[in-house]
Amino acid sequence: MLYDQEAHAAEMERTFIAIKPDGVQRGLIAEIISRFERKGYKLMAIKLVVPTKEFAQKHYHDLKERPFFDGLCDFLSSGPVLAMVWEGEGVIKYGRKLIGATDPQKSEPGTIRGDLAVVVGRNIIHGSDGPETAKDEIALWFEPSELVSYTSNAEKWIYGVN
Numbered sequence: 001m002l003y004d005q006e007a008h009a010a011e012m013e014r015t016f017i018a019i020k021p022d023g024v025q026r027g028l029i030a031e032i033i034s035r036f037e038r039k040g041y042k043l044m045a046i047k048l049v050v051p052t053k054e055f056a057q058k059h060y061h062d063l064k065e066r067p068f069f070d071g072l073c074d075f076l077s078s079g080p081v082l083a084m085v086w087e088g089e090g091v092i093k094y095g096r097k098l099i100g101a102t103d104p105q106k107s108e109p110g111t112i113r114g115d116l117a118v119v120v121g122r123n124i125i126h127g128s129d130g131p132e133t134a135k136d137e138i139a140l141w142f143e144p145s146e147l148v149s150y151t152s153n154a155e156k157w158i159y160g161v162n
């Protein structure tokens with residue numbers, strides 16, 4: 001069904017997705033990016049960074065009371081992380097579906113964690129869990145100038161926007 005540009009623009013969302021050091025070291029960058037790209041989401045920002053432990057603690061601040069927090073922050077800061085912003089209708093929620101459950105033992109086959117990871121402490125990818133988190137995480141990892149706005153020629157075919 002065709003619908004108008006305004007309705008389409010109102011549904012557009014951005015989410016923060018990161019390939020953690022295990023995913024980068026295991027050579028899974030292209031595999032993971034391709035799943036978001038083939039779905040029809042649009043890449044708006046991307047960079048490879050080694051976060052400091054302090055930065056990792058900021059990123060995971062919600063989990064600071066959890067017993068695995070320290071190990072998790074050590075791990076996230078142990079090597080390169082591929083930080084990205086992806087845009088699309090419903091990308092925050094559906095991005096989490098593509099990623100799969102936190103524990104790869106419980107992730108469905110066909111999801112990124114279900115297909116490519118085995119244990120919760122090495123689950124290869126992060127994705128924002130809601131609109132507020134997405135906003136905060138994008139602002140933490142990227143300067144506004146690092147987000148590239150552009151029209152993709154595929155968009156009219158993906159969304160049927162007239």
Ligand code: GDP
Nearest residue numbers: 063068072101102120121122123125126127129
């Ligand atoms: P996510 O949003 O699916 O990534 O899950 P959470 O926000 O709950 O947790 C953040 C990250 O902490 C997860 O992706 C895991 O890498 C790690 N984590 C979560 N739960 C556990 C746990 O029980 N044990 C360990 N070792 N790591 C965990």
Ligand code: MG
Nearest residue numbers: 126127128129
């Ligand atoms: Mg989370």
